[in-house]
């Protein structure tokens with residue numbers, strides 16, 4: 001019999017999550033029935049959505065939501081071979097049993113040279129968010145200027161590089177000078193540290209005096225309220241995330257967006273990447289190809305050991321990650 005370690009939400013987060021809000025427990029797994037598989041998590045993902053979705057969907061005592069890359073260690077299902085790797089959505093667990101229906105096998109063509117953890121990042125949900133958000137929601141066209149915030153993270157770093165692949169000028173911001181240096185290294189035309197600029201309005205104007213055609217917003221709040229005034233006529237805003245608001249205990253005021261929306265005839269669309277998953281294969285294929293061609297660079301912030309998941313999650317919310325935050329079990 002296998003015993004799994006799991007992290008549960010001990011206490012709903014109030015403001016910024018604390019390690020004391022989590023509790024590690026053990027779960028005894030039953031013996032496999034026909035049609036079932038036993039899997040072990042190899043890499044787990046910590047993502048910003050876990051903060052707002054925990055409040056909306058979870059109750060205290062539930063296992064934390066989340067995805068993993070897992071290896072099949074035992075199989076009583078002929079469709080799944082022992083040793084194969086899958087992406088699963090089974091929460092913060094070291095081991096679990098599945099009937100196979102909720103698993104996505106890693107493409108058979110997954111190159112040996114690439115870490116399988118990329119299936120949780122650049123070639124997974126965050127990369128697909130950048131791909132569909134930029135090409136379908138922003139409807140980015142060659143020659144345009146794209147603005148992206150949280151640009152050195154899992155989604156933002158892909159957004160910037162896809163904008164360059166698509167023939168655009170890209171401006172990005174992040175919360176440290178070393179992240180800004182990374183953005184320049186991976187091809188951003190302009191990059192700045194939003195925490196140290198004296199005037200965001202002036203910085204955005206200087207980075208693109210003619211304004212922005214596309215704004216890929218990962219942050220919301222005050223940044224978005226200022227950036228909206230820098231959109232060009234018929235500009236498009238993809239509302240992807242609002243991380244600056246996830247830990248608020250008192251809702252922020254504003255923004256009052258009507259004037260720039262009307263004067264510049266802007267389009268603003270919120271989206272959830274899974275709505276595009278009928279085209280998931282297309283997205284994964286394109287992202288994998290660009291990674292293999294060296295056109296799409298990746299960086300992972302790998303935290304060792306399952307025991308450190310809460311710390312990795314809190315660290316990601318604080319901005320300690322460059323690229324995708326991953327836990328290696």
Ligand SMILES: NC(=O)C1=CN([C@@H]2O[C@H](COP(=O)(O)OP(=O)(O)OC[C@H]3O[C@@H](n4cnc5c(N)ncnc54)[C@H](OP(=O)(O)O)[C@@H]3O)[C@@H](O)[C@H]2O)C=CC1
Pocket residue numbers: 047048049125126129150151152153154155156173174175176179218219239240241242243244245271272273274316317318319320321323324325
């Ligand atoms: N709509 C959708 O389908 C999806 C939406 N998302 C959203 O995309 C956004 C980015 O996610 P992801 O790439 O996974 O995460 P990241 O890898 O970018 O990690 C989060 C980053 O957010 C930045 N951040 C934290 N607090 C603030 C703040 N107050 N103001 C500005 N930046 C902040 C930090 O970077 P820094 O050092 O720069 O501050 C941190 O590293 C999130 O808002 C997420 O919810 C993600 C996936 C799917």
Ligand SMILES: CCCCCC(=O)/C=C/[C@H]1[C@H](O)CC(=O)[C@@H]1CCCCCCC(=O)O
Pocket residue numbers: 048049052053057065066089125240241242271272273274
């Ligand atoms: C105001 C909240 C904005 C959150 C934006 C965000 O980060 C959305 C992320 C989703 C992404 O589009 C695809 C996902 O898988 C994320 C949502 C995951 C929900 C988990 C559902 C619970 C479960 O797994 O049991």
